[in-house]
Amino acid sequence: MRHSGFVTRTPRESWIEQGLKALATGGPDAVRVEALAKQLGVTKGGFYGSFADRDALLTAMLETWERESTDDVAARVAEKGGDLVTRTKRAGVLTFSTDRLLPIDLAVRDWARRDEAVAERLRRVDNRRMTLLRESIGTFCSDPDEVEARSVLAFCLLIGEHFLAADHGGRTRAEVLARAGDVIFARKDAHPTGKDAGKQDVESLGDVRARIDDLDTQIVALLARRQTLVEAAAGFKTDEQAVRAPDRVERVVAAVRAKATAAGLDADVAESVWRSMITAFTELELARHRDS
Numbered sequence: 001m002r003h004s005g006f007v008t009r010t011p012r013e014s015w016i017e018q019g020l021k022a023l024a025t026g027g028p029d030a031v032r033v034e035a036l037a038k039q040l041g042v043t044k045g046g047f048y049g050s051f052a053d054r055d056a057l058l059t060a061m062l063e064t065w066e067r068e069s070t071d072d073v074a075a076r077v078a079e080k081g082g083d084l085v086t087r088t089k090r091a092g093v094l095t096f097s098t099d100r101l102l103p104i105d106l107a108v109r110d111w112a113r114r115d116e117a118v119a120e121r122l123r124r125v126d127n128r129r130m131t132l133l134r135e136s137i138g139t140f141c142s143d144p145d146e147v148e149a150r151s152v153l154a155f156c157l158l159i160g161e162h163f164l165a166a167d168h169g170g171r172t173r174a175e176v177l178a179r180a181g182d183v184i185f186a187r188k189d190a191h192p193t194g195k196d197a198g199k200q201d202v203e204s205l206g207d208v209r210a211r212i213d214d215l216d217t218q219i220v221a222l223l224a225r226r227q228t229l230v231e232a233a234a235g236f237k238t239d240e241q242a243v244r245a246p247d248r249v250e251r252v253v254a255a256v257r258a259k260a261t262a263a264g265l266d267a268d269v270a271e272s273v274w275r276s277m278i279t280a281f282t283e284l285e286l287a288r289h290r291d292s
Contacts, residue, residue: 010042012050012060019061024103028111031058062121065104069095070128081206085185086214088136095129096158106162130155137185154184170228175221182218223277230281234288243285249278 018039022030033054037044051057073094077087095101112119133151141147157180161173168176237243253271260270 009049010040010046014040015047015050015057016060016064019057020065020104023061023107023111027107028058028115031061033057062108062118065101065108066121066125069101069105069125073101080210081204082210083203083207084136084139086207086210088132089181089185089214090210091129091132092154092158096162102162109159126155140185150184154181157181157184170225172221172224175225178218178221227281227284230285231288234285237285237289240286240289243289244282249275252278 018036112122137150256274257267260267
């Protein structure tokens with residue numbers, strides 16, 4: 001049998017991708033041509049068809065990381081729309097809360113401490129991120145010093161939380177981060193409540209849906225805290241009647257209707273939601289009793 005003589009070359013992108021994986025798990029010292037070739041199941045000779053040397057690969061890896069962390073994130077954020085604050089928050093999630101970009105970003109930061117060229121590239125990427133934060137916060141804050149301070153706090157929150165090992169007094173990390181974000185992005189000039197709160201700065205259906213998604217995230221976090229308290233309450237109740245507590249349910253519903261009216265929420269909607277929630281949590285509490 002005659003062979004065609006053509007050799008399938010490992011794509012340049014495959015070397016870059018494997019190099020980024022090695023960087024994320026072991027730092028730049030883990031990016032070795034021989035080790036990458038073994039991981040790809042090829043010989044290292046093919047490497048030199050795409051790169052002059054290891055330094056050329058490292059440069060290509062950094063270029064890929066920079067593009068994915070800035071231009072690609074910006075494009076993905078723009079696709080979903082929303083106001084500038086919503087898009088900024090989404091960019092933070094895409095960059096610092098994903099298995100893809102976060103480990104690489106942290107590895108690059110560590111690398112930059114020992115390599116000035118890497119530090120300069122990191123500075124360029126971070127400057128673009130800070131520009132987005134300034135523009136976003138500047139839409140509701142006119143003091144340039146405060147804009148800068150809030151932008152720094154937001155950036156430090158996104159990065160620093162990955163190095164924080166502290167507990168939060170019964171709160172989850174996600175709850176605390178959500179609240180911290182609310183504080184940083186809180187408007188100084190106006191805090192509308194009731195029906196007007198949901199109408200501020202919405203210019204399209206995309207804006208409305210993005211705001212609803214943000215509120216849903218906060219509601220889920222609050223429900224998780226409520227569940228923790230419900231489960232704690234189960235330990236103090238001795239029978240099913242104590243769990244169902246119909247008198248307590250009616251007092252809660254009456255109080256919720258009053259609070260809803262004051263906040264501009266339809267009281268009937270509030271009652272329907274609360275009764276459904278109380279029923280679901282009661283069933284959960286009863287299940288805990290049966291299992292104990």
